[in-house]
Amino acid sequence: MPWIDKNDCTGCGICIEECPVDCIAMEENVAEIDMKGCIRCALCHDICPVDAVKHDSEKEEYWIEENVNWAKYSIDASAKYYGREEERLNCLNRMIGHFKREKRIAEATVERLLKIKEEIE
Numbered sequence: 001m002p003w004i005d006k007n008d009c010t011g012c013g014i015c016i017e018e019c020p021v022d023c024i025a026m027e028e029n030v031a032e033i034d035m036k037g038c039i040r041c042a043l044c045h046d047i048c049p050v051d052a053v054k055h056d057s058e059k060e061e062y063w064i065e066e067n068v069n070w071a072k073y074s075i076d077a078s079a080k081y082y083g084r085e086e087e088r089l090n091c092l093n094r095m096i097g098h099f100k101r102e103k104r105i106a107e108a109t110v111e112r113l114l115k116i117k118e119e120i121e
């Protein structure tokens with residue numbers, strides 16, 4: 001999936017004009033992609049004059065850090081809410097379960113998509 005680096009975007013609007021499904025809008029002078037509407041055509045990535053549109057692979061470390069920070073926040077908040085230190089471990093196990101489930105869903109989705117690919121080829 002493409003994403004726009006707000007630090008690089010100059011707000012020229014070219015990607016907004018060219019996106020075939022109109023899923024890019026200007027937010028506070030920088031372009032932002034509506035991920036639910038994006039069809040992953042990569043056109044915006046190819047036409048941006050300042051290379052502000054990045055690929056997913058360029059954000060993996062950021063997302064991992066974001067997930068870990070979310071887990072840490074939840075662990076602290078759970079212990080505080082319940083008033084029991086043992087809730088830290090309970091919450092941590094729930095977070096691990098959550099991400100394992102996400103992994104299973106992603107792997108099963110890839111399997112299904114590979115079958116669709118076989119049908120297309």
Ligand code: SF4
Pocket residue numbers: 004008009010011012013014015016030031047048049050051052053
């Ligand atoms: S083409 Fe690039 S610089 Fe121009 S608005 Fe889109 S992302 Fe920003």
Ligand code: SF4
Pocket residue numbers: 002018019020021022023024033037038039040041042043044045
């Ligand atoms: S990848 Fe295609 S559909 Fe998605 S935002 Fe860019 S131009 Fe629009």
